[in-house]
Amino acid sequence: KAGVTQTPRYLIKTRGQQVTLSCSPISGHRSVSWYQQTPGQGLQFLFEYFSETQRNKGNFPGRFSGRQFSNSRSEMNVSTLELGDSALYLCASAETGTGLNEQFFGPGTRLTVL
Amino acid sequence: GQNIDQPTEMTATEGAIVQINCTYQTSGFNGLFWYQQHAGEAPTFLSYNVLDGLEEKGRFSSFLSRSKGYSYLLLKELQMKDSASYLCAVRGGFQKLVFGTGTRLLVSP
Numbered sequence: 001k002a003g004v005t006q007t008p009r010y011l012i013k014t015r016g017q018q019v020t021l022s023c024s025p026i027s028g029h030r031s032v033s034w035y036q037q038t039p040g041q042g043l044q045f046l047f048e049y050f051s052e053t054q055r056n057k058g059n060f061p062g063r064f065s066g067r068q069f070s071n072s073r074s075e076m077n078v079s080t081l082e083l084g085d086s087a088l089y090l091c092a093s094a095e096t097g098t099g100l101n102e103q104f105f106g107p108g109t110r111l112t113v114l
Numbered sequence: 115g116q117n118i119d120q121p122t123e124m125t126a127t128e129g130a131i132v133q134i135n136c137t138y139q140t141s142g143f144n145g146l147f148w149y150q151q152h153a154g155e156a157p158t159f160l161s162y163n164v165l166d167g168l169e170e171k172g173r174f175s176s177f178l179s180r181s182k183g184y185s186y187l188l189l190k191e192l193q194m195k196d197s198a199s200y201l202c203a204v205r206g207g208f209q210k211l212v213f214g215t216g217t218r219l220l221v222s223p
Contacts, residue, residue, distance in 0.1 A: 033211065042215030043157070043201065056210040090156060098209045099144055100164065105156035 023091030031097030142207025
């Protein structure tokens, strides 16, 4: 089975722009979660989608949004980029995302905001 | 809310045993995970505990005490390749998985 894939791997944007990141989960996985990782804050939970519905949400401003398609692929969007949004954005997929169900992480998208 | 605490950094020598602690406070509990993350790479799953006690997997073991909100990851016979960050994550209410900030382990010869 192919692993979780994320595109693009690297991205450079300027303040005020918007960005869309994409995640393709492992085949058969219906849960997709997004995380922001920075050196000081660690892995911060953004949101989780399951069967096209947002099931959980972290404490990020409304500039961060996401969606999931019927094939379980997911996108996240960040509007009006700020310098502090520079981070590694990780996507993780799971079969159901409950209980023992472990998450498998993609390689991440490294976003730099100038 | 959820709060997860781990030491920021630990050092150990090759061949030794190291224990990485994690304490948590969550609303609801549906399991605790440990992940390993090498620099520049994505986290990979190590272990899962949902009942009290010790789970052993080769050189790695993980312990959970739900009443104390406490877990530890035990690494035996340390190897240089074990130098990495170790992330404790708790699946709380509504199945939300939240990570601690991670413990950076440095293994020296």
